[in-house]
Amino acid sequence: MTAAISVTGLTRKYWDQIVLDDVSFTVPGGTITGLLGRNGAGKTTLLRILAGHEFPSSGLVRVLGGAPTENEAVLRRLVFVREDQAYPDIKAGQALRAASWFFPNWDSALASSLLDSFGVRANKAVKRLSRGQRSALGITIGLAARAEVTLFDEPYAGLDAVARQVFYDRLLADFAEFPRTVLLSTHLIDEAAALFEGVIVIDRGRVVLDAPADVLRGAATRVSGPCLAVDALAGGRPVWERRRLGSQASVVMVGPLSQDDREQARSSGLDLTPLSLQQIVVQAAAGVLAPVPEAGFETERTSA
C-alpha cells in the first residue's frame, strides 16, 4: 500500500521551544491509525501541519503525494476536525451546507443521518449548541466529507460515552464502505484501541512507538507469583517493571513468550497476564520503553 501521509525529519519550533523534534513516520493509505500521547506531546501541532494550518520549521511533509501548505490540490482531499472548531453565527444545518461546498465526496444523506444520531437539530444555532453537540457537528462534517485523508484531533470534547460509541460505530461502518486514510488523535486509548490498525505514540515531540496495533497486543506480559519462580523465568531477559511484595514478585516481560516459557510458568505456579494496548502505550509514553536494569526492584516493600 502506498503512503497517504509521509513525514521525514519534521521539526517545529516556537522561538526556542521544540514542539516536534525530528519526527518521521508514514501512514499507509486506507488505514485507521491512532495518534497517541500525553497532553502537550505535540499531537495537535503535528495534525495542524499535516492539515496545512502551520508550517514545519524543517523537514519534509507529504500528504497524498504533495506538501499540504497552501496546496489546493491536497487540501480539497483532506478534512481536519479540530478539538475546538469555531463556527460563524449560523445554524447547524447551514454549517453542513457550507461544508458540502468544499468537499467533492460530500454525502448529505450521511450528514443528516449522523446529526440525527447525535440528537442535534439542524435548525439550531451553532452558538446555542452544547460543547458535546458542537463536537458532534465536527464529527459529522469529518465523516460526511469522505475525504481521502481524514484527520481527527481529539474530536469529542463534551461527548458522553454513548455518543462516543455512536462515533466509533459510524466511523467503522462508513470506513468499511468507503475506505480512506484516517488519523485520529485521542487520549481515550482504551476506548478507541480496537479501531486502529496502526498506532503512533509521540512523547515530548518525538515518535516513541510506531507499530501495528495487533503486534503490540500481547507483546508484553505481566508475570507474577513467587519471587524465585519469577526470577527463574525472567532473569536475564528484558523487563519493564519490577515489583515485589514479601515473597511475591511481579515483572513485565517484553517480547513474546515461547511455549517453553508458558510451560515453565504453569509448572511453577506463575500467573501470566498479557498487557493491553493501552498499558503498552502508557509505558511507551512514560518513556520506559527501554528495558529497566535487572538489578534492584522499583517498588520494594516487605510485609513484615
Added chain:
Amino acid sequence: MPEMAGLDEGTPLFAQVASRLAGEIADGGLAEGERVPSTNELAAFYRINPATAAKGINVLADDGLLEKRRGIGMFVAAGARQRLLARRRAEFTQRYVEPLLAEAVRLGIDTDELFALIKEAGNVREGISL
C-alpha cells in the same frame, strides 16, 4: 473498556477473531458449506478495524478451514469441523489435564482422590458417565 463483544485487549484481536470463528465451526454453529460473516460484518459486530477482522478470516483460510468462493465470500470448508475437533482433542491433555494435575499436586490431592472427584462431578453433571 470498549464493548468488543467479548474480545479482550491483551491478545492480538485478529487471533481472537480467528479462534472465535474456529470455535463456532467446531461447535457446529457454522456448518460446513455455510457462508461465514464478511469482514465488514465481523468488524461491525466486534467493533474492530475491518483489516483486523480480515486478518482473522485469513488465518482460517490459510489453514484450509475456510474457502473463498469468488465474488460471494468465505465458506466453511468440507472436513473443517473434524479437523478442529481432532486438534482440540490433541490439546486436551495440555490445556486441561496438566493444569488440573499441577493444582492437585499443590493441594496434596493424590490420583485416587482426583479420580473420585472427577467421578463425583461427572455424576452431578448428567450425561457424562465415567
